[in-house]
Amino acid sequence: MKTVNISSRAKTVNALLKMARRKNIILRSTNGEQFILSPIQNWEVFDINYLGDDFDKEVKATVKNKKLIDYLADRKKKNAGKPRYSIKEVRKELGLE
Numbered sequence: 001m002k003t004v005n006i007s008s009r010a011k012t013v014n015a016l017l018k019m020a021r022r023k024n025i026i027l028r029s030t031n032g033e034q035f036i037l038s039p040i041q042n043w044e045v046f047d048i049n050y051l052g053d054d055f056d057k058e059v060k061a062t063v064k065n066k067k068l069i070d071y072l073a074d075r076k077k078k079n080a081g082k083p084r085y086s087i088k089e090v091r092k093e094l095g096l097e
Contacts, residue, residue, distance in 0.1 A: 026094070034094065 006013050016037060019025055024038040062068065091097045 006017065008014065016025065016027070020037040021039060024036060027035045027037055029035075085093075088097070
């Protein structure tokens with residue numbers, strides 16, 4: 001991931017950032033690509049080594065990542081009982097169906 005610093009002179013981008021501070025927004029390009037603009041709060045970073053095309057090794061390395069596994073378990077507990085959405089529902093909401 002790359003960090004891009006926004007100049008105070010970039011009025012349009014700063015207006016979008018102001019909007020995103022109030023509510024997450026989806027940016028849609030003229031060719032239909034969509035991007036999410038959302039503030040990063042409590043950002044969690046996990047080092048997962050890329051092991052090429054050997055998926056089995058990647059899975060084993062990921063499972064051994066205690067910080068990631070603990071984070072996922074904690075997240076699961078925090079989200080227990082909250083509504084879940086199917087991929088079909090998400091696509092419909094985004095107008096992709």
